[in-house]
Amino acid sequence: MIVLAMTASAYADDVALYERLWPSVPTSRQLSLELQLTDSLTDLGNLLGYHLDLLSNDMFALRFDGRHRRARFKFGVIDSDFVTFKFDSVVHFSDGMAKIEAHFDVGIAGHVVHVDMPDMEMLPAEYHGERGVELRVPVFQRYF
DSSP: OOOOOOOHHHHHHHHHHHHHHSOOOOOOOOOOHHHHHHHHHHHHHHHHHHHHHHHTTSSEEEEEETTTTEEEEEEEEOSOSSEEEEEEEEEEEETTEEEEEEEEEEEETTEEEEEEOOOEEEEEEEETTEEEEEEEOOSSOOOO
């Protein structure tokens, strides 16, 4: 008497089980939904900044970089022979806080003074139920 056993069906069941438990890596190269939303909101903010720039005759500028969580805001009299006032800032958003690097250029009759402001931090605050903003400006900094 001869007994033959075939294991092909058991092997096929194991392959189906493995494919169900450990699916393969997706083959599409599409950006994730998070990056698509970030890019769309960045484009919308930059469109707003472009129109603000046009309407103000280059007095205001607003640019966003959503992937790096940065914004740039500039305003001031750009090319004047008598008075110069420029404000330029870069804002980096992280951990619910905005870190601000700001620079001023102030001048009269061609004599311009460049002022670098200390790096400031701005974050939401609450006091007795009233919501507000806390602005942290270092008065004295020392590095070791």
